[in-house]
Amino acid sequence: MPVKNNTPDVKNDVRILVASDDLSGGETLRDLISSWGFVGRAVARDEVLEEAQNFAPHVLLVDLKAQQKDGESLLPELQTRGIEVATVVMAEEADLRSLERTIKPGACDYISKPINPNNLRVLLNELATQLKVSEENQQLRRKLIEAGTLGPIVGQSTAMRRVMRLVEEAASSNSAPVSIVGESGTGKKLVARTIHELSARRNGPYVAVTCTGLPDDLMESELWGHERGAFAGADRRREGFLAMANGGTLLLDEISDLKVELQAKLLRTIEDKKLHRIGAHNGNEIPLDVRLIASSSKSPTEAMRYGRLREDLFSHLNTFVIELPPLRDRLEDIPALVEAFIAQSAEKNRKSITGVDNECLEILRLNRWPGNVLQLRNVIERATVVARRPLLAAGDLPVDIRRAGRKGPHFELRIGESLDEVEREFIFKTLDFTNGNKVRAAQILGISLKTLYNRLVRYQGKDRDPGVESSRHN
Numbered sequence: 001m002p003v004k005n006n007t008p009d010v011k012n013d014v015r016i017l018v019a020s021d022d023l024s025g026g027e028t029l030r031d032l033i034s035s036w037g038f039v040g041r042a043v044a045r046d047e048v049l050e051e052a053q054n055f056a057p058h059v060l061l062v063d064l065k066a067q068q069k070d071g072e073s074l075l076p077e078l079q080t081r082g083i084e085v086a087t088v089v090m091a092e093e094a095d096l097r098s099l100e101r102t103i104k105p106g107a108c109d110y111i112s113k114p115i116n117p118n119n120l121r122v123l124l125n126e127l128a129t130q131l132k133v134s135e136e137n138q139q140l141r142r143k144l145i146e147a148g149t150l151g152p153i154v155g156q157s158t159a160m161r162r163v164m165r166l167v168e169e170a171a172s173s174n175s176a177p178v179s180i181v182g183e184s185g186t187g188k189k190l191v192a193r194t195i196h197e198l199s200a201r202r203n204g205p206y207v208a209v210t211c212t213g214l215p216d217d218l219m220e221s222e223l224w225g226h227e228r229g230a231f232a233g234a235d236r237r238r239e240g241f242l243a244m245a246n247g248g249t250l251l252l253d254e255i256s257d258l259k260v261e262l263q264a265k266l267l268r269t270i271e272d273k274k275l276h277r278i279g280a281h282n283g284n285e286i287p288l289d290v291r292l293i294a295s296s297s298k299s300p301t302e303a304m305r306y307g308r309l310r311e312d313l314f315s316h317l318n319t320f321v322i323e324l325p326p327l328r329d330r331l332e333d334i335p336a337l338v339e340a341f342i343a344q345s346a347e348k349n350r351k352s353i354t355g356v357d358n359e360c361l362e363i364l365r366l367n368r369w370p371g372n373v374l375q376l377r378n379v380i381e382r383a384t385v386v387a388r389r390p391l392l393a394a395g396d397l398p399v400d401i402r403r404a405g406r407k408g409p410h411f412e413l414r415i416g417e418s419l420d421e422v423e424r425e426f427i428f429k430t431l432d433f434t435n436g437n438k439v440r441a442a443q444i445l446g447i448s449l450k451t452l453y454n455r456l457v458r459y460q461g462k463d464r465d466p467g468v469e470s471s472r473h474n
Contacts, residue, residue: 014128015039017055019048020063020090029061029115036121038128048074052083058131059124060087063113065095076273079175086127090115134200141168141198148333151194153187154340155333159325167191170320171198177270179317180295182324185372188295189253191322196249201291204248209241211257219262221278224269230279242275245290255294255317256303263310266292270316292317327369327376332435334365337373341380342392353384356392363394365433367404424459427452 016038020026026042034040043051045063052060062074075087086108093112108127111120141150148156150164170178171194178195180188189208196206214222221230225240241250252258258266269275275286294317296303303309327334338356346353356364360383369375383396394402427445434440442452 013039014059014124014131015041015055015057016059016061016124017048017052017057017085018042018061019045019051021045022063026063032117033061033120033124036124038124045074049077049081049083052078052085053081057085059127060085061090062087063090065091082173082176084172084174086131088123088127138168138172141171148336151197152190153194154336155330156336157325157330157333159330160333163191163322163324166320166322167195168198170322171195173320174200175289175291176319177291177317178293178320178322179300179314180293180322180324181300182295182297183326183372184297185374186324186326187373188297188324189251191324192249192251192293192295195293196291199249199291201248205245206249206251207241207245208251208253210253212254214258216259219259220265223262223266224275225277227277227279230277234279237277240275240277242269242288242290243277243286246275246286247289249291249293251293251295253295254298255296255313256298256300256308260307260310263313267310267313267316327372331365332432334376335361337376338364338380341377342384345381345384349381349385351384351387352390353387353392354390357394360392360394360397363397363402367401423455427455427459 016030016033018026018030018033018040020029020042021044023042023044026044030040030042041051041055041057048060048062060078064074078085078087088108089110090113091110096110096112109123111123145161145164145168148154148160150167153160153164153167155161155163170176178192180191182188192208193206196202209223211219221234221238221240223240223242225238225243226234228234228237252266255263269288270290270292273288275288276284277286296309298308300309300314304311304314338361342353342355345351364376364379371378379398379401380392382398383392387393387396427441430441430444431438434444438452439449442449445452447455
């Protein structure tokens with residue numbers, strides 16, 4: 001008869017699913033963990049996938065044997081179905097070593113049978129604590145998103161808040177692939193790194209590879225690695241980028257520049273969770289647990305149309321798609337970005353720069369920024385280095401930035417648009433520029449405040465999301 005325990009450090013809302021071929025033994029184990037304050041449920045192992053979807057457990061305790069091949073497919077199938085659960089494998093001591101090799105990518109821990117209640121209780125308490133911390137971190141991240149920051153990502157615009165929410169959702173998933181799309185300089189690598197740092201893989205390796213920089217004849221070897229003697233010049237074994245990222249995250253930047261035939265091999269490797277070095281004998285496969293993040297400055301649709309991106313690979317990456325807006329479509333974020341870049345650069349260069357004066361900030365806000373956030377960061381760093389006063393001034397900026405900024409922002413018009421559409425766009429972009437200040441917007445537009453309000457009433461009924469504009473603005 002299990003003894004009741006009132007230990008206060010166990011959350012009573014942590015759900016634990018026990019899966020075992022011995023249902024009677026599973027129910028006994030369920031009763032034990034329920035007496036510790038958990039919410040337990042027992043199920044036959046062949047019903048675990050269905051029950052996991054219905055019960056949504058935080059922890060799965062699954063009883064496996066080395067000779068049961070279905071155990072190898074169980075954990076990958078959970079991930080395929082999008083079921084994120086901390087899995088603890090229970091097995092006889094003799095089976096543990098074999099199971100660790102074959103299903104290591106999906107299990108967070110192992111415990112030997114017969115079960116020692118004290119060891120199991122310590123393990124479950126640790127997992128419960130980790131879950132609580134993870135939940136608190138998610139709540140904190142949501143608060144930060146509302147404040148306009150998520151790790152190193154900065155921005156209060158509607159578009160960037162949406163990006164931050166997607167990053168937070170992607171980080172909460174441990175294995176789902178991610179596709180990041182955006183112009184050069186919009187921060188794709190920063191977003192990928194942030195997803196890794198906020199995820200459960202944060203303690204694992206993070207490997208970033210630019211496919212454009214891989215020579216065609218070395219791409220396969222660089223990614224998969226090779227054995228000694230695999231080809232001419234292979235004088236030693238080489239670990240590929242996939243092996244280096246095992247247990248962590250692999251970013252493939254400019255994925256459409258990867259050779260199409262290697263895209264097919266990459267997809268097979270990621271889905272099979274097995275790595276085979278070039279020149280390795282059959283059967284010498286390495287269990288692989290890598291989260292794939294792919295980024296591109298090109299439209300995936302266009303890349304597929306021209307045969308540069310395989311449709312099946314894109315479908316695999318389509319679980320989380322994060323589109324980064326160009327800086328010209330989020331000008332309201334410039335003050336916050338400038339503040340962040342000044343702080344970073346001042347610390348790096350040991351300068352006593354505390355901010356930016358109004359004229360300088362206005363020039364920065366009026367610039368077109370074809371190089372996006374990366375260009376802005378470089379400009380601020382250069383200005384911080386040359387500045388002689390606590391506040392950055394217009395004279396600290398490069399001449400081309402001063403000239404371009406004083407011309408002011410603009411947007412293109414397409415032939416075929418009605419005057420109503422042009423006026424509506426002009427009014428809303430002016431409001432974006434003034435951060436919603438209607439008095440200032442009316443002054444710029446050369447109309448009265450009452451006229452502006454009338455126009456807003458007229459156009460407000462039309463759908464508009466100021467954070468997701470088209471790429472018409474230059």
